[in-house]
Amino acid sequence: MSTGRPLLEVENLKKHFPMTRGMMKEEIGRVRAVDGIDFTVHQGETFGLVGESGCGKSTAARTILRLEDPTAGSVYFDGDDITEYDKAALKRYRRNAQMIFQDPDSSFDPRMSVGESLEEPLIVHGMGDRSLRRHLVKDLLERVGLQAEDINRYPHEFSGGQKQRIGLARALILNPSMLVADEPVSALDVSVQAEILNLLDEFQDAFGLSIILISHNLGVVRHICDRVGVMYMGELVEVGRTEELFTDPKHPYTRSLISAIPSTDLDDRSQRVRLSGSVPDPADPPRGCRFHTRCPEVIPPDHYDLEQETWRSLMDFKQRVEERHLTIEQLYVMLYPDEDEEEMDVPESLPQEEVTSVLSGEYGLESGIGDRKAAEVFEATSGHLAAGDLETAIELLESEYRTVCQQETPPVTDEGPDHRSACHLRSEGAAPLSGESESVATD
Amino acid sequence: MTEQPLLSIRDLKTHFHTDDGVVKAVDGVSFDVHRGETVCIVGESGSGKSVTSESITQLIPMPPGEIVEGSVYYDGNDITTMTEDGVRSLRGSQIGHVFQNPQGALNPVYTVGYQIREAILSHRDVSKAEARELAVELLEEVGIPEAPTRVDDYPHEFSGGMKQRVVIAIALACDPEMLIADEPTTALDVTIEAQILDLFRHLQQELDMSIIFITHDLGVVAEIADRVVVMYAGKVMETGSVEKIFENPAHPYTKALLECLPGQAGLEPIPGALPSVTDPPNGCRFHDRCPYAIDMCRTGEQPPLHDLPGDHAVSCIHYEDGDGDLPELEDVDRMDAAIGGAR
Numbered sequence: 213m214s215t216g217r218p219l220l221e222v223e224n225l226k227k228h229f230p231m232t233r234g235m236m237k238e239e240i241g242r243v244r245a246v247d248g249i250d251f252t253v254h255q256g257e258t259f260g261l262v263g264e265s266g267c268g269k270s271t272a273a274r275t276i277l278r279l280e281d282p283t284a285g286s287v288y289f290d291g292d293d294i295t296e297y298d299k300a301a302l303k304r305y306r307r308n309a310q311m312i313f314q315d316p317d318s319s320f321d322p323r324m325s326v327g328e329s330l331e332e333p334l335i336v337h338g339m340g341d342r343s344l345r346r347h348l349v350k351d352l353l354e355r356v357g358l359q360a361e362d363i364n365r366y367p368h369e370f371s372g373g374q375k376q377r378i379g380l381a382r383a384l385i386l387n388p389s390m391l392v393a394d395e396p397v398s399a400l401d402v403s404v405q406a407e408i409l410n411l412l413d414e415f416q417d418a419f420g421l422s423i424i425l426i427s428h429n430l431g432v433v434r435h436i437c438d439r440v441g442v443m444y445m446g447e448l449v450e451v452g453r454t455e456e457l458f459t460d461p462k463h464p465y466t467r468s469l470i471s472a473i474p475s476t477d478l479d480d481r482s483q484r485v486r487l488s489g490s491v492p493d494p495a496d497p498p499r500g501c502r503f504h505t506r507c508p509e510v511i512p513p514d515h516y517d518l519e520q521e522t523w524r525s526l527m528d529f530k531q532r533v534e535e536r537h538l539t540i541e542q543l544y545v546m547l548y549p550d551e552d553e554e555e556m557d558v559p560e561s562l563p564q565e566e567v568t569s570v571l572s573g574e575y576g577l578e579s580g581i582g583d584r585k586a587a588e589v590f591e592a593t594s595g596h597l598a599a600g601d602l603e604t605a606i607e608l609l610e611s612e613y614r615t616v617c618q619q620e621t622p623p624v625t626d627e628g629p630d631h632r633s634a635c636h637l638r639s640e641g642a643a644p645l646s647g648e649s650e651s652v653a654t655d
Numbered sequence: 656m657t658e659q660p661l662l663s664i665r666d667l668k669t670h671f672h673t674d675d676g677v678v679k680a681v682d683g684v685s686f687d688v689h690r691g692e693t694v695c696i697v698g699e700s701g702s703g704k705s706v707t708s709e710s711i712t713q714l715i716p717m718p719p720g721e722i723v724e725g726s727v728y729y730d731g732n733d734i735t736t737m738t739e740d741g742v743r744s745l746r747g748s749q750i751g752h753v754f755q756n757p758q759g760a761l762n763p764v765y766t767v768g769y770q771i772r773e774a775i776l777s778h779r780d781v782s783k784a785e786a787r788e789l790a791v792e793l794l795e796e797v798g799i800p801e802a803p804t805r806v807d808d809y810p811h812e813f814s815g816g817m818k819q820r821v822v823i824a825i826a827l828a829c830d831p832e833m834l835i836a837d838e839p840t841t842a843l844d845v846t847i848e849a850q851i852l853d854l855f856r857h858l859q860q861e862l863d864m865s866i867i868f869i870t871h872d873l874g875v876v877a878e879i880a881d882r883v884v885v886m887y888a889g890k891v892m893e894t895g896s897v898e899k900i901f902e903n904p905a906h907p908y909t910k911a912l913l914e915c916l917p918g919q920a921g922l923e924p925i926p927g928a929l930p931s932v933t934d935p936p937n938g939c940r941f942h943d944r945c946p947y948a949i950d951m952c953r954t955g956e957q958p959p960l961h962d963l964p965g966d967h968a969v970s971c972i973h974y975e976d977g978d979g980d981l982p983e984l985e986d987v988d989r990m991d992a993a994i995g996g997a998r
Contacts, residue, residue: 264844371928401699406915406924435922472845474874478901487846542804549791549803
């Protein structure tokens with residue numbers, strides 16, 4: 213399977229959406245929905261794209277079908293770069309690459325019979341006469357487990373699972389070589405999910421279809437995909453063969469995702485990695501590794517002797533300060549939450565000890581930081597914050613609480629045949645930052 | 656388990672009168688919820704799990720809905736016979752609700768603090784300043800960081816998971832003894848879902864609350880339930896402790912549900928579709944999708960819940976004598992012949 217040239221090759225694909233303001237459409241920023249992804253799909257293979265909502269997996273799929281024009285990068289389909297296709301070539305491409313959608317209710321025109329909906333792709337591509345088309349539609353309806361007589365019925369007469377079968381029939385009627393399935397079963401009940409997944413499997417074998425399956429449900433992905441790519445904030449953090457990726461995940465994000473799946477094994481209760489926080493703003497992605505703001509395994513500097521959990525808390529604190537959240541007004545409210553907001557009279561500075569203790573409480577550091585140096589930095593920062601000097605606090609944290617995860621973009625590491633990840637923990641030579649930054653140290 | 660349950664539903668029937676006929680959404684459901692316990696109601700869409708939970712505090716629109724029969728005893732009192740005022744004072748102050756979509760449950764034009772205060776002030780006699788203080792405490796309780804400053808933010812400034820935390824804070828505003836959560840994590844990502852499930856667990860330990868948790872996801876059930884009620888087409892198919900349901904499922908429907916989870920070894924869909932809600936089949940509601948169905952399953956009423964050893968009961972005639980087991984599949988036809996012959 214993997215010897216010949218892959219059917220689909222995606223190279224450094226990017227799709228940015230500009231955010232504009234005013235009448236002149238002045239660009240004030242970009243949402244980097246897809247930000248440089250690479251993967252390949254072979255003929256007859258199922259490739260899964262997983263990630264949380266907003267990670268760019270659907271945009272990636274739409275861009276591959278050229279429902280969106282890519283900002284940069286190439287997509288080779290059967291050797292041709294589809295980003296350079298003209299209108300006629302694009303139409304030919306779309307015969308070969310089809311899509312099914314999440315919500316079977318809204319993907320059909322309620323006033324068209326099933327036969328009309330299924331015939332339409334054939335008409336658009338100028339295929340067959342009416343009787344041949346009807347014959348093809350009836351044949352396909354039977355293959356997806358419905359009846360030929362259903363051709364004259366309307367979408368509302370079918371259940372959700374049946375509608376999804378019709379959706380699949382419509383996608384397959386042009387005999388495509390690639391199918392993009394965007395959350396094809398997440399709107400369906402579990403008992404019906406299994407039917408649709410089995411059907412996908414069956415058709416793949418029968419037609420040698422390549423499938424790109426997009427899902428946030430890792431159970432579904434594990435069940436039917438040959439290879440999986442894990443996306444986070446527009447980037448692929450890990451790509452590998454399904455079994456390998458699920459049994460031996462290399463990236464902390466993959467580990468967290470897998471561990472978050474509720475399992476039916478009662479012994480597994482609460483034995484899980486927990487991700488703190490939610491996905492950051494894609495218009496302003498974090499520096500370095502984009503996952504470092506939530507990563508439970510974010511790398512501490514060499515010269516600190518800390519529990520991993522404490523370092524995570526300190527990084528959360530740093531991030532909060534960097535976002536300019538801990539202003540003196542906010543600290544005042546945290547110190548005296550009962551005071552009426554209108555009558556608040558915020559002084560120039562706050563008692564340092566109280567600020568330190570309220571911040572320790574907020575970040576779960578009451579039981580001590582462990583490392584003397586790190587604790588001193590924390591106290592010094594609280595002191596700057598208590599005096600209302602946010603800038604000095606930011607500088608101090610920037611120079612003292614350093615992590616390679618925030619400083620540098622992680623390189624892609626080969627994890628063996630057909631398995632790669634992008635994490636500093638996995639890349640050789642990217643040892644934790646040592647205390648080389650003496651120039652900015654405080655003592 | 657000798658103490659009186661906090662909530663006891665007996666033979667509840669909630670029907671909807673529609674143009675197509677009477678929809679028997681809930682058709683004779685009974686179960687108990689004890690203090691400090693999490694009961695999960697699980698089933699496919701259309702099984703009546705949401706209507707059951709909404710019937711408890713009469714949140715269903717009446718008409719077209721109607722509680723035709725049965726009782727809901729809360730702390731010994733029958734809610735179905737209470738006046739509207741009585742039910743309203745129960746709702747919110749003793750029974751809190753959390754819904755699936757946090758977006759729809761919050762009002763976008765008020766700060767979250769205002770919305771929590773509103774819930775507090777409508778049930779408790781406290782000053783505005785005290786209510787504000789309570790709101791901050793509640794936000795802290797549900798794990799919103801920097802609660803004192805976040806209390807004045809608007810819903811759109813919170814992420815989906817954080818919004819659900821706010822909704823939970825509102826539901827907790829009056830120290831309810833019971834929380835009814837209808838698919839509270841279905842709209843969330845798995846990573847966020849895990850956080851919210853942790854929160855429910857933590858709250859229950861801290862506040863000793865009873866929780867009714869409605870979900871279609873058996874993974875979530877395994878994660879948080881003490882006891883499970885499996886519903887199908889308005890009927891209870893099986894109920895029992897979470898260990899019994901997962902390690903020793905008795906009803907063919909429960910077995911089938913567990914077998915069609917993706918990620919397991921075999922992926923066995925359940926053939927057929929949910930029966931008609933206006934004209935349910937005779938006998939067991941599941942019989943036409945059940946591989947173990949024999950002629951007796953196709954006539955009469957849904958079999959009663961037969962008690963099995965331990966905290967476990969099942970509505971299936973194969974367990975009539977109290978223990979029993981499902982027959983081997985190849986024996987099913989022979990059983991029909993034998994029973995037919997005896998007749």
